[in-house]
Amino acid sequence: xxxxxxxxxxxxxxNVTGNSFLWPLNSIYIHEHLGKSLSVAGFVLMLxxxxxxxxxxxxxxxxxxxxxxxxILLGIIITLFALVGLSIWHGWPEYxxxxxxxxxxxxxxxxxxxxxxxxxxxxxxxxxxxxMYVAQNLGVAVGAALGGIVADYSFQLIFLANTxxxxxxxxxxxxxxxxxxxxSTKQADIQNDKAQVNSRKNxxxxxxxxxxxxxxxVAYVQWPTTIASYTQQIHIxxxxxxxxxxxxxxxxxxxxxxxxIILKHLAASLKLQMLIGIGIFIIxxxxxxxxxxxxxxxAAMLILTIGEMFIWPAVPTxxxxxxxxxxxxxxxxxxxxxxxxxxxxxxxxxxxxxxxxSMSTLFMVLIALFLISIVTTLIYDRSMVKxxxxxxx
Numbered sequence: 449x450x451x452x453x454x455x456x457x458x459x460x461x462x463n464v465t466g467n468s469f470l471w472p473l474n475s476i477y478i479h480e481h482l483g484k485s486l487s488v489a490g491f492v493l494m495l496x497x498x499x500x501x502x503x504x505x506x507x508x509x510x511x512x513x514x515x516x517x518x519x520i521l522l523g524i525i526i527t528l529f530a531l532v533g534l535s536i537w538h539g540w541p542e543y544x545x546x547x548x549x550x551x552x553x554x555x556x557x558x559x560x561x562x563x564x565x566x567x568x569x570x571x572x573x574x575x576x577x578x579x580m581y582v583a584q585n586l587g588v589a590v591g592a593a594l595g596g597i598v599a600d601y602s603f604q605l606i607f608l609a610n611t612x613x614x615x616x617x618x619x620x621x622x623x624x625x626x627x628x629x630x631x632s633t634k635q636a637d638i639q640n641d642k643a644q645v646n647s648r649k650n651x652x653x654x655x656x657x658x659x660x661x662x663x664x665x666v667a668y669v670q671w672p673t674t675i676a677s678y679t680q681q682i683h684i685x686x687x688x689x690x691x692x693x694x695x696x697x698x699x700x701x702x703x704x705x706x707x708x709i710i711l712k713h714l715a716a717s718l719k720l721q722m723l724i725g726i727g728i729f730i731i732x733x734x735x736x737x738x739x740x741x742x743x744x745x746x747a748a749m750l751i752l753t754i755g756e757m758f759i760w761p762a763v764p765t766x767x768x769x770x771x772x773x774x775x776x777x778x779x780x781x782x783x784x785x786x787x788x789x790x791x792x793x794x795x796x797x798x799x800x801x802x803x804x805x806s807m808s809t810l811f812m813v814l815i816a817l818f819l820i821s822i823v824t825t826l827i828y829d830r831s832m833v834k835x836x837x838x839x840x841x
Contacts, residue, residue, distance in 0.1 A: 449569060449575075449576075449579065450568050450569050452564075452568040452569075452628045453565055453568050453569050453576060453579060455620070455624040455625065455628070456561055456564060456565050456568070456580065456583075456625075456628075457579055457580065457582075457583040458583070458620060458624075459561070459617055459620045459621060459624065459625070460561055460580055460583040460584055460587065461583040461584070461586045461587045461590075462587070462613055462616050462617045462620060463554075463557065463587065463613070463614070463617045464583070464584045464585075464586075464587025464588060464591065465586075465587035465588075465590045465591040465613050466587075466591065466609070466610045466611075466612070466613025466614050466616075466617065467554065467587070467591065467610065468587055468588045468590070468591025468592045468595060468693070468697075469591050469594065469595040469598070469606050469609045469610045469613070470595065470606055470607070470610050473595060473596075473599055473603075473606065473672075473676075473686070473690075474489070474492075474493060474496075474547070474672070474673075475489045475490075475493065475672065475673045475674070475676050475677050475795065476599075476676055476677060476680060476686070477543075477603060478492055478543070479677050480680065481603060482539070482540050482543065484540070485799070485803065486673075486674060486677055486798075486799040486802055486803055487796070487799040487800055487803050488799075489673070489677075489795065489799060490673065490674075490795035490796035490797070490798060490799030490800070491795075491796055491799075492543075492544050492547065493547075493673060493791070493792070493795040493796075494792045494793065494795060494796045495544060495547070495548045495551070496547045496548055496550065496551035496792075497551060497788050497789065497791040497792030497793075497795075498548075498551070498792050499548045499549070499550075499551035499552040499555065500551035500552065500554060500555035500785075500788040500791070500792070501555065501785040501788045501789050501792060502552060502555065502785075503523065503551065503552040503553065503554065503555020503556045504555045504556075504558065504559050504781045504782075504784040504785035504788055505778075505781045505782070505785050506555070506556060506781075507519055507523060507555060507556035507557065507558070507559045507560050507777070507781060507784075508559040508560070508563070508777040508778045508779070508780055508781020508782070508784070508785075509777065509778055509781065510522070510556065510560065510777070511559060511560040511563045511564070511776070511777025511780075511781075512774055512775060512776070512777040512778055516560045516561070516563065516564035516625065516628065517621075517625045517626050517628065519556060519557075519560040519777075520556075520557055520560050520561065520564075520621050520625060521618075521621055521622070521625075522556055523553050523554065523555070523556030523557035523560070524553070524557060524614065524617060524618045524621055525553075525618070526549065526552060526553030526556065527549075527550055527553030527554050527557070527614055528553075528611070528614050528615065528618060529549070529553075530546045530547075530549035530550045530553060531546075531550065531607070531610055531611040531614055532611055533546045533549075534546040534547070534550070534607050534610075534611075535604075535607040535608050535610075535611050538603070538604075538607055551788075555784070555785075555788060558784045559777055559780040559781040559783075559784045559785075560777065560780075561580065562577065562580060562764050562768075562780045562783075562784070563768075563776045563777040563780040564625075564628065565577065565579070565580050566764075566768040566776060566780075567776060568628060574711075574718070574761060574762070574765040577761045577764045577765045577768070578704070578708075578761045580761075581700070581760055581761040582700060582701055582704055585696065585697040585700035585701060586697055586700075586701050587697070588693055588694075588696060588697035589693070589694045589695075589696070589697025589698045589700075589701065590694075590697070591613075592690045592691075592692075592693030592694050592696075592697065593690060593691070593693075593694035594609070595609075595690055596686045596687045596688075596689065596690020596691065597687060597690070599686050599690075600685075600686050600687055647772050649831050650770040650771075650772070651770075651779075652831060653770065653828050653829050653831060654766070654767055654770050654779060654782060654783075654828075655782070656824055656827065656828035657763065657766060657824065657825065657828040657829075658763070658782060658783060658786040659786075659821075659824050660726075660820065660821030660822070660823070660824030660825050660828075661759075661763050661783070661786050661787065661790070661821070662786045662787075662789050662790045662793075663790070663817040663818070663820055663821045663824075664726065664729065664759065664790065664817075664818065664821050665786070665787050665788075665789070665790020665791055665794065666790045666793050666794040666797060666814075666817055667729065667733065667794070667814040667817050667818060668729070668752075668756070668790070668794070669790060669791045669794035669795060669798075670794060670795075670798045670810065670814065671692075671749075671752070672693075673794065673795040673798055673799070674795070674798035674799060674801075674802050674807070674810060675736065675745075676689060678802075678807055679745065682740065682741075684741075684742050684745070688742050692745060692746065692749045695746070695749060695750070695753070696749055696752070696753045699750065699753045699754075700753060700756075700757055703753075703754075703757065707757050707758075718762045718765060718766055719825060719826075719829070721758050721759070721762045722758065722759045722762045722763070722825050723822060723825055723826070724758050725755045725756065725757070725758030725759030725760075725762070726755070726759060726818055726821055726822050726825065727755075727822075728751060728752075728754050728755030728758065729752065729755040729756075729759075729818055730815055730818045730819075731751055731755075732748050732749075732751035732752035732755055733748070733752075733811055733814050733815055733818070734811075734815065735747055735748040735751060736748035736752075736811065737807070737808060737811030737812075763783055764780060764783050764784075767779040767780055767782065767783045768780065797813075798810055801813060
């Protein structure tokens with residue numbers, strides 16, 4: 449891998465480590481420490497994710513106009529401002545305001561990081577996006593492991609640890625990313641009617657794919673929200689719950705060699721890779737729906753992790769393959785905003801379903817959403833013309 453990609457990988461790992469001190473525990477903090485209902489907690493997380501959606505789209509456009517370096521720095525500075533404030537004021541309603549600003553700032557960072565990764569190692573194909581995905585989950589493993597332990601002692605230290613890690617990320621970006629060029633080396637599209645039609649069809653295909661991607665995230669985000677609170681009700685400790693995310697991240701990092709062997713046999717079809725991932729997700733949520741002790745949730749998390757290893761890196765890879773020259777950031781912004789949209793709608797939907805009905809009802813609805821996403825994944829590229837990269841997606 450190029451040195452520039454290694455710098456992006458390190459920055460991503462540090463960034464997500466900081467975020468992972470807090471994000472798995474947000475619902476627990478709002479529900480248990482601030483005394484709000486799960487529906488209110490879901491609404492607060494919806495505001496955070498809504499701001500992140502806006503940040504994703506804005507960050508993607510900034511990448512296309514200004515490049516990755518300036519876009520990433522802007523996102524980090526905004527996030528740092530909010531994290532410092534949250535370290536000082538983390539009561540109600542200050543928590544809501546700062547969490548919303550954090551969502552916007554981090555939203556700017558992610559599409560720029562992914563678009564830059566794709567541009568600095570084009571010949572690597574999906575490997576660049578796999579590497580960034582592994583870096584994210586290394587951060588999840590480290591941050592969640594430490595976060596649960598620290599939270600049992602003091603939530604105040606959680607906010608301070610998150611701020612410290614983002615300061616470290618800021619230093620990495622300032623001194624490491626300035627020399628990274630992220631200009632696209634894709635062959636320029638011929639600006640004629642046919643090229644414009646193909647571009648519209650590519651965007652249409654991406655939007656269909658992302659509709660199913662959003663539903664997958666609506667379901668996935670129940671783990672750090674409604675499922676997190678449910679584990680507290682059945683007396684699973686914060687340390688045990690955080691251990692689930694540590695195992696999630698560790699399995700993703702350690703399981704890459706085996707996954708790479710499997711993916712070699714799927715090299716011609718990212719679509720098949722995504723369909724396998726969704727199928728495994730369904731199995732995971734079926735197991736979680738039957739779980740009543742830590743061992744059951746551990747089994748569900750192990751299965752969930754295998755599923756996400758198939759689908760999460762595949763979607764940004766498809767987006768980068770579909771993107772015309774000069775719009776790589778915009779397409780990554782769509783993918784990241786879709787994922788964030790799922791994280792925005794998921795907590796509210798989950799909170800309302802649990803408050804009004806039950807956890808079993810929630811799991812049935814989530815499995816239905818996965819079935820819909822299978823359909824969108826099957827049909828998303830049907831409108832694409834011959835001569836595109838359909839065989840790769």
